[in-house]
Amino acid sequence: MTTRLPAAALWDMDGTLVDTERYWMAAEEELVEAFGGSWSHDEALALVGSGLWESARVFQAKGVDLDADTIVNRLTGRVSEMLVEHGVPWRPGARELLEALREASVPTALVTMSLRSMADEIVSAIPFTAFDVIVTGDSVEHAKPHPQPYLQAAEALGVDIARCVAFEDSPTGLTSAFTAGAVAVGIPNILELDDAPSTVIWPTLEGTTVADVAALLTEEEVAR
CATH class of the missing domain: 3.40.50.1000 (HAD superfamily/HAD-like)
Known part of the structure; x- marks a missing residue:
């Protein structure tokens, strides 16, 4: 054939x-901790590949008191900052x-x-x-x-x-x-x-x- x-x-x-998955995980941990919560490695792994708005609901359940769009934009902005700082891996x-x-x-x-x-x-x-x-x-x-x-x-x-x-x-x-x-x-x-x-x-x-x-x-x- x-x-x-x-x-x-x-x-x-x-x-x-x-x-870039490690960038996203770091941004997620920072976000949850900013609202007094904790974010485990296993919880981060569970979101790998998921949609951002689906993930936002998980963060809201963890105590992140922000609307979904704000969560998405905040995470994206933080990852963007890390890309500028560390480069594209x-x-x-x-x-x-x-x-x-x-x-x-x-x-x-x-x-x-x-x-x-x-x-x-x-x-x-x-x-x-x-x-x-x-x-x-x-x-x-x-x-x-x-x-x-x-x-x-x-x-x-x-x-x-x-x-x-x-x-x-x-x-x-x-x-x-x-x-x-x-x-x-x-x-x-x-x-x-x-x-x-x-x-x-x-x-x-x-x-x-x-x-x-x-x-x-x-x-x-x-x-x-």
Whole structure:
């Protein structure tokens, strides 16, 4: 069977393209403690990959006496400050694979539950035109793990979601991509992905090639 390129590559951002989850966790801890509460590592892990407004309700239940929009903007602003202070921490092999896919003329979308302002900040740090479409948490009705974010990205690109490859680092994100119908690739970061719905788990993107990505589509076609 002839190996074909995917119709598109769909990328999660936090934890997949950039290693910013620790920034978010620090911002969450600061926020809860500012209102006299405590925030554990396990509680932070439980929110990885979740939508910001869904997370805001969790913080309100922990005693953060702010409306949801204010919580979202405060967390985003704090993470932005850390990006300025410490720089953008890229995940191993992610930016290199993204660039190789672009050079191979594979359409790409960023599918993140961060705000558009945060996505734009990360994208502006990439030294090439990285994405044709950007789907963010403030542009969808349903956040991950709902399939809508990935379906919306495929629709905006004008491609069949079944011929798209999605890269994710969290069970929440993988569930979104897999249930949308994409070839869902899990790259573990701070969470185990063994029990998450996925097409394949890759330990890293370092050294991964366009041919490796294309082979996933061929394997899926054979399996069908």
